[in-house]
Amino acid sequence: MAPVLELRGITKRFPGVLANDHINLTIEKGEIHALLGENGAGKTTLMNILYGLYNPDEGEIFVNGEKLNVSSPIDAIKAGVGMIHQHFMLVPVFTVTDNVMLGEEYVKAGGVLDRVKAANKIREISNIYKLDINPDAYISDIPVGMQQRVEIIKLLFREANIIIMDEPTAVLTPQEVEELFKIMHTMVEQGKSIIFITHKLGEVMDIADRITVIRSGKVVGSTTPAESSLNDLASMMVGREVSLEVEKTEAKPGEVIFSIQDLKVLDPLGAVAVDDMSFQVHAGEVLGIAGVQGNGQTELVRAITGLEHAIEGEVRFLGKNITKLSPRKITEIGSAHIPEDRQKDGLVLSFPISDNLVLNTYYLAPNAKAFWMDYKQILDNGKNLVENFDIRTPSPMIPVSNLSGGNQQKVIVAREFSRPIKFLVASQPTRGLDVGSIEYIHKQLIQKRDEGCAILLVSTELDEVMQLSDRIAVVYRGKVLDILDAKSASKELVGLLMAGIIPSEEEKKKMVSKKKQILMT
Amino acid sequence: MENNNEKKHNSLSVFWDEFSRSNILVIILAIFTGIILGGVLVAFTTNEVYDAFRVSLWSGIEAALKTAWNTYVSLFNGSVGNPEKIRLAFESGNDLAIRRAINPFFESLVQSTPYIFGGLAVALGFRAGLFNIGVEGQIFIGAVTGVWAGYAITGLPAIIHIPLAMLFGALGGGIWGFVPGFLKAKTGAHEVIVTIMMNYIAFRLVDWLLKFPMYDPNEVTPKTPWILETAKLPRLFENPVRFHIGFFIAILMAVLVYLLLFKTTLGFELRMVGSNPNAAKYAGVKITKITILAMVLSGALAGMAGANEILGVNYRLLPAFSSGYGFDSIALALLGKTHPLGVILSSLLFGFLRNGARSMQLAVGVPVDIVSILQALILAFIAAPAIIRTIYRLKEPKHEETLVTLRSWKG
Numbered sequence: 064m065a066p067v068l069e070l071r072g073i074t075k076r077f078p079g080v081l082a083n084d085h086i087n088l089t090i091e092k093g094e095i096h097a098l099l100g101e102n103g104a105g106k107t108t109l110m111n112i113l114y115g116l117y118n119p120d121e122g123e124i125f126v127n128g129e130k131l132n133v134s135s136p137i138d139a140i141k142a143g144v145g146m147i148h149q150h151f152m153l154v155p156v157f158t159v160t161d162n163v164m165l166g167e168e169y170v171k172a173g174g175v176l177d178r179v180k181a182a183n184k185i186r187e188i189s190n191i192y193k194l195d196i197n198p199d200a201y202i203s204d205i206p207v208g209m210q211q212r213v214e215i216i217k218l219l220f221r222e223a224n225i226i227i228m229d230e231p232t233a234v235l236t237p238q239e240v241e242e243l244f245k246i247m248h249t250m251v252e253q254g255k256s257i258i259f260i261t262h263k264l265g266e267v268m269d270i271a272d273r274i275t276v277i278r279s280g281k282v283v284g285s286t287t288p289a290e291s292s293l294n295d296l297a298s299m300m301v302g303r304e305v306s307l308e309v310e311k312t313e314a315k316p317g318e319v320i321f322s323i324q325d326l327k328v329l330d331p332l333g334a335v336a337v338d339d340m341s342f343q344v345h346a347g348e349v350l351g352i353a354g355v356q357g358n359g360q361t362e363l364v365r366a367i368t369g370l371e372h373a374i375e376g377e378v379r380f381l382g383k384n385i386t387k388l389s390p391r392k393i394t395e396i397g398s399a400h401i402p403e404d405r406q407k408d409g410l411v412l413s414f415p416i417s418d419n420l421v422l423n424t425y426y427l428a429p430n431a432k433a434f435w436m437d438y439k440q441i442l443d444n445g446k447n448l449v450e451n452f453d454i455r456t457p458s459p460m461i462p463v464s465n466l467s468g469g470n471q472q473k474v475i476v477a478r479e480f481s482r483p484i485k486f487l488v489a490s491q492p493t494r495g496l497d498v499g500s501i502e503y504i505h506k507q508l509i510q511k512r513d514e515g516c517a518i519l520l521v522s523t524e525l526d527e528v529m530q531l532s533d534r535i536a537v538v539y540r541g542k543v544l545d546i547l548d549a550k551s552a553s554k555e556l557v558g559l560l561m562a563g564i565i566p567s568e569e570e571k572k573k574m575v576s577k578k579k580q581i582l583m584t
Numbered sequence: 585m586e587n588n589n590e591k592k593h594n595s596l597s598v599f600w601d602e603f604s605r606s607n608i609l610v611i612i613l614a615i616f617t618g619i620i621l622g623g624v625l626v627a628f629t630t631n632e633v634y635d636a637f638r639v640s641l642w643s644g645i646e647a648a649l650k651t652a653w654n655t656y657v658s659l660f661n662g663s664v665g666n667p668e669k670i671r672l673a674f675e676s677g678n679d680l681a682i683r684r685a686i687n688p689f690f691e692s693l694v695q696s697t698p699y700i701f702g703g704l705a706v707a708l709g710f711r712a713g714l715f716n717i718g719v720e721g722q723i724f725i726g727a728v729t730g731v732w733a734g735y736a737i738t739g740l741p742a743i744i745h746i747p748l749a750m751l752f753g754a755l756g757g758g759i760w761g762f763v764p765g766f767l768k769a770k771t772g773a774h775e776v777i778v779t780i781m782m783n784y785i786a787f788r789l790v791d792w793l794l795k796f797p798m799y800d801p802n803e804v805t806p807k808t809p810w811i812l813e814t815a816k817l818p819r820l821f822e823n824p825v826r827f828h829i830g831f832f833i834a835i836l837m838a839v840l841v842y843l844l845l846f847k848t849t850l851g852f853e854l855r856m857v858g859s860n861p862n863a864a865k866y867a868g869v870k871i872t873k874i875t876i877l878a879m880v881l882s883g884a885l886a887g888m889a890g891a892n893e894i895l896g897v898n899y900r901l902l903p904a905f906s907s908g909y910g911f912d913s914i915a916l917a918l919l920g921k922t923h924p925l926g927v928i929l930s931s932l933l934f935g936f937l938r939n940g941a942r943s944m945q946l947a948v949g950v951p952v953d954i955v956s957i958l959q960a961l962i963l964a965f966i967a968a969p970a971i972i973r974t975i976y977r978l979k980e981p982k983h984e985e986t987l988v989t990l991r992s993w994k995g
């Protein structure tokens with residue numbers, strides 16, 4: 064039997080770039096096929112060609128053995144190809160039913176929408192695939208994970224058989240990822256085929272049946288999770304040996320640089336998000352904050368960087384009480400902040416790279432004299448930092464919006480690390496980045512630690528916290544449940560605490576000894 | 585040799601490539617297309633053209649072309665001057681004749697001056713992420729405070745009185761800008777709504793002031809007294825040329841706004857708040873301070889537009905003295921890409937079109953409204969560059985620069 068989908072020799076050129084270079088790809092019925100590659104490798108271009116958003120310069124597409132000419136998404140949908148974009152295409156003020164119907168409306172006589180019929184079909188689909196969707200809910204009222212399931216229903220409603228998912232896990236919490244994977248398994252059991260685009264290696268190993276790796280627009284290899292390892296995939300993806308393990312020496316913690324005591328912070332809606340939290344960070348150590356997203360991490364970081372103010376408790380930095388200080392004052396004392404959303408808080412996207420590199424020091428000498436900016440100096444500084452921090456750009460004068468996510472993050476790292484700092488808050492420092500950039504950022508963080516900087520790492524990626532931290536504070540519903548020594552903390556223990564379960568001392572010991580055993584073998 | 589030629593050809597084609605992606609070319613072509621369509625419109629609204637079409641197709645086309653041509657010739661004569669008249673005037677050596685011949689050009693500059701102030705006001709607000717719809721109201725308030733300083737403060741030499749009266753204008757507009765700025769910064773009230781409301785307050789307040797406290801008892805209709813000689817902006821020529829130094833003050837303000845926005849730390853903060861207020865907060869900028877300051881400065885520039893009209897042209901304040909300068913300013917600030925130099929250029933375009941329109945009506949009987957349509961067409965094409973790029977098969981810009989980023993209603 065012919066494969067469900069076959070791409071032969073797909074080539075796409077953009078001015079100056081060969082985005083896809085004779086790519087061959089075969090998808091069988093009922094498989095989850097992972098398309099793995101770094102940002103900019105050409106995965107999304109390839110899928111946009113398949114979905115009819117771009118026309119290929121060369122190559123052919125076959126669906127069930129028949130040649131397919133796609134010139135628009137309508138053709139693709141007709142052929143049973145559906146795509147779930149990274150950013151959802153939903154109307155927030157519409158109900159689930161209306162969103163699903165949009166573009167394929169059920170109508171009664173007289174042009175009246177038949178919402179009941181559509182809602183029933185949605186319920187039916189929801190039951191078959193265990194999606195647990197209420198057709199009458201408004202999109203703006205349901206969580207991101209459920210919105211994604213609405214996107215899935217949209218495709219199933221249109222009877223798509225080949226489903227492209229572009230980085231579907233980027234916006235999900237770990238639990239939501241697990242749920243999504245269950246749904247994906249149900250879908251392939253029902254005979255659908257899934258193309259899963261990602262750069263997250265762990266997920267590929269967990270869920271994929273087959274893996275195709277793309278680098279610089281070319282297919283560089285095809286494999287299965289059983290035949291390969293994380294390190295193999297990483298090397299294939301990046302094109303050189305990469306170490307996923309962070310190399311670091313024992314921390315040499317010094318005096319306490321930063322501490323919070325009984326801190327209480329409210330979220331924007333006025334609910335208590337950080338509840339009597341206390342911890343200390345020493346010079347030369349990384350304190351990792353582990354926790355599922357939404358357990359007070361965002362509010363904690365905003366409170367200690369001065370963006371919001373705590374309602375109770377105290378934040379101390381280098382012996383000073385900084386609880387009520389402004390972000391500028393805190394920055395001037397020697398604190399740095401890598402914000403969790405780099406595009407929202409960390410960068411002015413329309414500004415040149417060089418301006419973004421002085422975003423919080425623009426008013427100080429040598430960047431400014433009195434109230435005059437010295438743009439020549441700022442540009443020179445930009446050139447230096449672009450070189451020293453390996454920011455990939457033709458010039459520091461182009462807008463930072465033109466950079467890839469990894470390079471944007473490097474701009475922030477370069478800015479924060481190029482001034483004398485004693486304390487760093489790194490919030491989700493590698494979210495959405497490719498393997499090469501993650502490796503780079505991790506190295507920089509450890510290097511800063513070894514220079515004697517105190518680092519507070521906030522991440523929802525458990526692996527990242529485990530690898531980088533010297534001590535791990537697990538937060539749950541705004542409270543620190545426990546602070547563990549990273550050497551003896553097992554993933555299992557941290558995972559339990561993240562779920563809000565505090566194990567007894569005996570259970571703890573068991574888990575610690577288990578970890579030791581693993582280390583010995 | 586051949587190689588050399590090829591190089592030359594390449595550099596030329598590279599230049600063309602860059603140019604065809606640029607916004608400047610789009611603006612030029614938008615103006616050009618607007619003029620062509622405007623000509624078609626003029627032809628369509630002229631009875632003679634229809635009569636000619638009844639005779640034959642060719643005579644119809646000829647009449648249409650002739651009408652459009654005549655319209656634009658009189659537009660040119662009215663806004664720049666009639667070249668033939670200018671030549672004759674200079675040959676005759678008669679001073680009055682020369683002044684009359686060159687008057688259209690300088691009158692256009694007079695018309696452009698309030699546009700420059702108003703356009704700068706809008707542009708400055710835009711750069712800080714604020715949509716100042718209230719320029720018209722701020723112009724009225726600036727005119728009131730300016731005229732008051734012009735007739736009520738006495739005994740000053742011109743060198744002090746003129747700057748003082750301008751300053752009063754700026755102050756009045758600044759206060760009118762402060763209110764929406766303050767409300768936005770402290771309560772989140774959206775500046776678009778507040779400035780629109782402030783416009784109405786300004787219009788009615790000025791009506792009341794003219795009727796009662798500032799009423800000139802020697803007049804039947806509500807008018808303020810004439811301003812003193814010492815407050816009048818000096819004119820550079822004798823009658824009938826009204827060209828006064830207000831134009832140079834406007835240019836000076838454009839230079840100052842440019843320096844402020846692109847050379848000072850305050851300008852950096854302003855643009856940061858305008859482009860990404862979250863990042864500005866992260867970088868330690870006080871958003872409330874910048875928002876209020878930007879609205880005050882924007883209002884002050886608008887107020888100067890009002891004072892400029894009083895001190896340089898009208899010499900007294902009458903009801904409904906501004907014919908929508910403030911609203912046109914919004915359009916031309918966008919046309920000028922919210923850059924001071926762009927604002928000057930688009931203000932000149934608007935000023936010349938407005939001035940030429942009057943003589944166009946006199947000479948060929950084409951209504952002034954045609955110029956409004958022409959302006960609207962040009963703006964529509966610039967606002968939708970895709971149309972121009974499609975018509976002339978231009979290349980897409982390499983990266984779309986977002987010069988104006990406005991915050992959402994919730995922002």
